[in-house]
Amino acid sequence: MPHPLLRSLLPLVADLSRELPDHERYRRLLHSLRQLLPCDAVALLKLEDDVLVPLAVEGLSPDTLGRRFRVVEHPRLEALLASEQPVRFAADCELPDPYDGLLDGHGQLEVHDCLGCRLSIQGTPWGLLTLDALDPATFGSVDLETLQAFASLAAATVMASERITQLVRGVEEQRQLVEVYKRVAGGQVPRELIGQSPAHKRLEQEVQLVARSPLTVLVTGETGVGKELVAEAIHLHSVRAHKPLISLNCAALPETLVESELFGHVKGAFSGALNGRSGKFELADGGTLFLDEVGELPLPVQSKLLRVLQSGQLQRLGSDQEHHVDVRIIAATNRDLAEEVRQGRFRADLYHRLSVYPLRVPPLRERGRDVLLLAGYFLEENRVRMGLRSLRLHKDAQNRLLAWRWPGNVRELEHLISRAVLKALSAHAERPRVLTIEAAMLGLEGDEQAVDLVQGQDEVTLPEPGAGLKASLDAFQRRLIEQALQRHHGKWAEVARELGVDRANLSRLARRLGIR
Incomplete structure (x- = not known):
């Protein structure tokens, strides 16, 4: 029977010759790692200048992908990057863990066992693999050389991914571009475009x-x-x-x-x-x-x-x-x-x-679960700004964000997260180790917004009782389309997009209903 390390490495070796999307290649990488070293959560993070960017996670809250971890603010991640060998942190280690409160489905529980290693490409640190568990004895018997062998192939995987897709520039080129922009724009580095939808x-x-x-x-x-x-x-x-x-x-x-x-x-x-x-x-x-x-x-x-x-x-x-x-x-x-x-x-x-x-540029309501990634980005910004150790979204709060229609789009989300953090802080006499944003702190009425097709405009008037099913449906559809036309100043493409129908089908329906 093959050695466990060999079983986990064989699929990765096979993937090196396959053309896969980055997110799928990274997902397979983390899945193989969890098969080799069972744990509650794993993550792959890429080093971009002085920030670690999560590329893939398993077992962590979805908003983790939107967070950006500044190395100087996270001593455990800094220690992993500084070490050529895998590092396991003692259960009583006093260094704050960046994933406290972020394990998916575990509420405010803090990580008790943490293991990680640096990935290097051609001698240059590229990023990190991190493993976390709630049981403090999870990694007690782990052979660190096994993890190091896996990390070597993981580095080859990410290098192959970058070369195949050609979506990222060289590290030196990125650094030079950022330095130029800093000189020109007075030190302000532009925000990145975040999303996976x-x-x-x-x-x-x-x-x-x-x-x-x-x-x-x-x-x-x-x-x-x-x-x-x-x-x-x-x-x-x-x-x-x-x-x-x-x-x-x-x-x-x-x-x-x-x-x-x-x-x-x-x-x-x-x-x-x-x-x-x-x-x-x-x-x-x-x-x-x-x-x-x-x-x-x-x-x-x-x-x-x-x-x-x-x-x-x-x-x-x-x-x-x-x-x-x-x-x-x-x-x-x-x-x-x-x-x-x-x-x-x-x-x-x-x-x-x-x-x-x-x-x-698509509105936020058309981007699905991107709202959680963006929320994670803004949560990390607020965590640093407020000097908090850990900041997380309750599951109900995540669902409320997903249900909202976002008439103000990403800017509305950014301001909403900032307000919610202040509300959450005001609910505690002392700052907790893990501050949780509850759904009520968002100030959203998700049920009303989820069914509001007109985003704050007049509601569609229901037909009179006894008019007959077909006549009632025609009257309802006619009124719905006419109100949408008013909101969008007669622009049929916008009306079709709001109502979620094909424009040609909408035109045929409008002609049948006598809408000019």
């Missing part, structure tokens, strides 16, 4: 595709979906990543200042212009200019913006001298610009210049 994966694929091109991108989506993060991701994966990304919120400036912000001005150009200054276009020369809320630009400024996009030439306000700039434009809006063009509020020629590659 099909809708999010499609978005990431489109970002990768268009980032490598010189095309102008129009990012559309509801308020709070993260359009600015998408713009940052496009820039950081483009050939212009070593140059600045300059942002301008077109809705945040009075009309009299928009032109100056975009194109700059000379001294004395207008009252209060005591000195000349460069505009956003000049600051972004060689890089990328992100125009957020571009639909808010006044028509006179739109014509001047179009001229710069066509020729690359601009004039500072109050000057006759022309400046040439080489700038890639990424624009974003939560408006339907095609409808704005029809209404005469936006120039058609500018719209076509901006929408060379339209990119829709």
